[in-house]
Amino acid sequence: MMLKENFRRLGHGEALLKAAIQKCRTRNVHRITLHVDPLRTSAMNLYKKYGFQVDNLIEGYYSSDRNAYRMYLDFDAD
Template structure:
């Protein structure tokens, strides 16, 4: 089941973030994004337990990933993670689809995300949903790994 994040989910989301990702965020970071765009912060439950989350926002400003650097409003997938035992069950895809609908309701025409170039399962999921690699960013992550910026054009 996919539902909107609630503050009582915070400890579980932090646990998932720290278990699944090398990029760890502070509790305040999660709360800020929840308050800024609550309908874009979703959790997935299995048997009543939170096993995954996705956090999105709408970015407003100059589009530094395009060649003409125009002002843009885009959906941004900040973080997505699913606990290892809950993977390969369609949870990540369901979270992503719901989050895309949330930003689409805000009127944006594009959603983007950053992903480690080594994260083949995630890249494959994003391709499946129509995302395309827009750019490679050298040394994007703190450990020096490159990232792909992937984007999805919305109807």
């Protein structure tokens, strides 16, 4: 998920993330994974706030000089 710059810091990204997490919970998804640019600290902080953890650094993910963190959120098995 990515928001245009003029829509950032208004709560839209957080609302979308919460809705996506809830939808995954209702559909018995066990893990959500995503990729995020390590330089996007506000995005990283948002994902961490909801329990996502860094899994791996993927070098050259976006381009030869732009890496990404793969992050994941596991749901408890009921």
